[in-house]
Amino acid sequence: MPRRAAIWCALGLGAAVVYPLLFGGPAPLLWRSSYALNVAFLILFAAFIGQSWNVAGGFAGQTSFGHVVFFGTGAYVSTILHVTWGWNPWAAWPMAAAAGAIVGWLIATLSFRAGLRGSYFALITLAFAEAFRILANSAPFTRGGLGMLITADPRAANFQFRDPVWFYYVALALCVASLALAWWLTRSRFGARLVAIRENEDAARALGIDVFREKVRALTLSGAMCAAGGTVYAQKYLYIDPSIAFGVDKSVEMLLVSMIGGAGTVFGPLIGATALHLVGEVTRDLGNMVPGVKNAQPLALIVYGVILIAIVRYLPDGLMSLFRRARRRGGGA
């Protein structure tokens, strides 16, 4: 890593570690604001699950429209283990990730064995998510449409925290770990093989890359990450139901975060998540200021849609490419 980049990363990490102390913790340095903490949590969390999408969708180029299937699997597996079987949620967490990896492996093996690519792969992931949603809606062990409630018992040993600062730090740790993983992908042979597959699958095969195996690996890894996120979500909100866990909205969010920031880049999902949430907050506030507007939430999503189309048109490499351009113009490192 170039020295300047390392310094920026250290600064960013330092700011992220200090940030919640300004608004939360035992004695806030500025003022107490659960809003400021919550937005920051959501950004880091979206960056993490966006990065999980990025591993398969960005680096390996396997655009999935149904990534929520892993998120929901993770959320349900840990919650069922915890609520129904009395497991400690910390112990259930790795099981959730393992379940996500298995589902990722299964979907990848089936789809790639059948030779599905591009739009077809995107559509089959969507269908898998829908099938899981219907199953969760009718299976007895998920309590169907009623959803599952986790009893509130805020102890750290219980993966529940009285102070929201701790969930922020959990999300920060996951986000940093996922950035490290993405950075490793840009340096490792595995990552290089994925990029080769994304750029030209047939050429990659001709070079002797086992395309099928690498794609399955990418999706397995991606599934495990996303499922780990599902557990965190369930523990933070203490409730999941089939449409939260397997609804198409989360799939779209993961894809947007990654695409808008820059698919296949290390910091893309983080930048995308920051941009989307800030845009979302601003449009919601503006919408609320206009008299007569009752529901400003859709406004934010309309703006997302417009941004997505504009990005595809004008910045096919996402917001990250703006930084790269600026750097090139500046002639710096």
Place this chain on the structure above:
Amino acid sequence: MTLDIAFAGIVNGLMAGGVYVLVAVGLTLIYGVLHIVNFAHGSLLMLAMYAVLYLFRQPVGLDPYLALPVVAGGAFAFGYALYRGVIGRFSGGKDDNILLITLGLSIIIDNAALFLFTGDTQTIDVSYAGRFVTLGPALLPLPKLISFGASLLLCALLGAFIALTDTGKAIRAVAKERQGARLVGIDVENVFAISYGIGVACLGAAACLLMPFFYVSPSSGHAFVLIAFTTVVLGGMGSFAGALVGGLLIGIVESLGGLRFGEQLGQIGIPAVFIAILLLRPAGLFGER
């Protein structure tokens, strides 16, 4: 499941399938000509359903069936403009880009509807909604029977249009051999826009046929996205006959699934068929690949 109930289920499924055929024909035409997956299909259908609702609520109270030419025509113009203004211009001809642009469009349309019409489901009240026709042991709601007949008739008209007219010839030429069509002087971009417009016009017609017995909400497009894709993939992407057979089959699968597995789990039939077809026979029943 007794034989009588199964028969009633199959007939009811066929009726529902009639509208799926119309929705899927639009999707398959767009795919067959432009080779793009139109992810905004469900959202555009939902938009057309609101248009039907709006026309019905006017002081004159336009009946959905009478509104059909108006809505289909409007939908054609909208689809044509959408292709010209956004999809064709912004995609740079890349498949993945079109997928993402149509996804963006569906996000915009869905949320614009949510913003303008709230999330409530709405229905229209037509006098003939409660009428039934008996067919052996099956009891058929009249609007479903009408939509079934009208849908097949419209598909036949569309088929004739594509088989017989000059525009239809141009569409077939572009679908088959894009470069060649360009070389003999066909305005390919215009044919793309026309095909997209016709695909959306099918949705306008489908919306008119659906509204007398269905409801509309900003998310009702979602219900049709997977059905439409399943139909098209089952029949073979780009195949008209496939969309026809696929739509009717999907209607039956849905209806029998509901009878056998109940309201909730019965819905699994559609994604299950979709996954199975993609994995086992991606060319579909009538596709060539």
